[in-house]
Amino acid sequence: MDQAKGPRKGRAIGKTNDVNADLIAVVVAVNDAGPCVLTIEEGGALPSGPFELAHRSLQSGLRAWVELQTGQPLGYIEQLYTFADRDRVGANQRVISISYLALTREEDTGASGRRSWASWYDYFPWEDHRSGRPPIVLEELRPRLIEWADGADDGATRFDRRRRAAVAFALDGRAWNEELALQRYELLYEATLVEEAKRGGVSAILASVPGRSMIADHRRILATAIARLRSKIKYRPVVFELMPPLFTLLQLQRTVEALSGRLINKPNFRRLIEQQELVEKTGATTAETGGRPAQLYRFHHTILDERPVAGTKLPLARA
Amino acid sequence: MDQAKGPRKGRAIGKTNDVNADLIAVVVAVNDAGPCVLTIEEGGALPSGPFELAHRSLQSGLRAWVELQTGQPLGYIEQLYTFADRDRVGANQRVISISYLALTREEDTGASGRRSWASWYDYFPWEDHRSGRPPIVLEELRPRLIEWADGADDGATRFDRRRRAAVAFALDGRAWNEELALQRYELLYEATLVEEAKRGGVSAILASVPGRSMIADHRRILATAIARLRSKIKYRPVVFELMPPLFTLLQLQRTVEALSGRLINKPNFRRLIEQQELVEKTGATTAETGGRPAQLYRFHHTILDERPVAGTKLPLARA
């Protein structure tokens, strides 16, 4: 192998450069309660395990670990990011985390022990704007962020911190941007307002921190997944990976709203979906919700192949 | 560390699961000749090297290797993808390739030995549509792709292959989509129409293959970078990383055209750039190109912080 790669200089094959690669999965589903993530340890961690020689590929290794730990088979998979960051260094060993996003339907509730579905918004209570801006933003986060900003040494840093907080959390009359989920989490981390940022720190005085945390950097990875998914549903029809075979347009809309954390105008949503020919009527109807029975639709699969770029643009409120 | 990660089951710390992680850089610049990539070995490989204990992070490791091998300091860096695929398996050792995209200006031509800038389109001659569709598509690729499609066993596969080829290469009256650069390369790989796909194969009869190749999967990584960059310039103002401090709007347009491989309507481009307030006039002008002297602009940096989503949407020809 190395002979074939002659160009490398100073390359030393040996144990000194070996690393341990972890595969971490964010498995997402949506149910009536909202968007969910598959967890182990009662919501304290994401399914994960080391990449091993026996695995044919990164993806198959990930599938194996998730199925072993939760019994959940995975369909759609997409690579998220590879981390090799802070506080994950061992003696003469480094850990690389390769994270994936998986979309599935919460059906096959195999009784596989330690798994459980947890709502996104238990971990990020400030991300759900479906009923307007959640109180936690103005009541808890804003004062603490301002306090953090004003604690900076020089004026330029204070100004910059206030601006970043305002952009991320839609303060000072700015518009909320649901895709900034990761930036919001990173900002709270930087401001030491999440539990993870206090680990190993001297401040044993743990004031109440917003949102439930996870081990290691799992919550950060979850934030990465949320941001990616919220962005992707706008230009690729990935929502359908989360839908049952037959669904009504309102169910589809509720799913998109659950993911994006904000409400959508109903007629516009219907028009967008229908004119893009992403779905087709089945003829059947359902009347389980009360009100006029709704048409049942099915995803129009061939569209995926023909139009690789088209997607489900979300009709979201203008700023 | 492992105690903190109690959830893992069947986890075995030991040499058996160790892997070697390679960092690979696609360093992009644009000059008068077009879009370029930084290479070593006379264009045969991308700068790369193993992730080592001494590196503080993945990014710093990458910077170190690129600077060591080419003398090029890196500015903007963005992670591309992590591969652990085919034919990169050694005995009891696996190689993970973590690839990055870097944008820079081709200025500091330090005389660092084995580096050289190579045009994208030497490796992907079918990707440059600035002067209309290149002849290679219809004259060479199309007949071979059809031959490959018709070589399938069953009719469904034949149909599917023809459709995929038509979508990727804009056959049968379809519109060219510059963002499908990676899919095109993968399709050619699957059809055994690129040199990499024939390595180790029995077919020693190497018919002339389109485009220059690289060692290992470096050309695939380059294709990934091109696709990512072509997509990203449409919604994030990353082009400016490739521009000198002062530039004219036409220079900016030529850069975008070089990257996307297609021409842009001039008035529309100017309107888009100016109304988004991405640039500001400096007052100075230049008259080096002949014709009326052009205003020199400068990137409006503050915009980056205020509008994290806004970008340089490309006014591209409608389908």
Next chain:
DNA sequence: ACGTTTATAATCGTTGTGACTATAAGGGGT
């Protein structure tokens, strides 16, 4: 019968943007 809920259709006005035309300002050749 009436109100409530949901589904479905239609309309209006603004914005975005692709395509095109026109005018201005320089240089070089004859």
Next chain:
DNA sequence: ACCCCTTATAGTCACAACGATTATAAACGT
């Protein structure tokens, strides 16, 4: 000096996308 070339810059036009709103239809419950 004039013409012609090249490039810069401004303006127009038409259509498509889309956010917001209203209206009508079809079920159920009281």
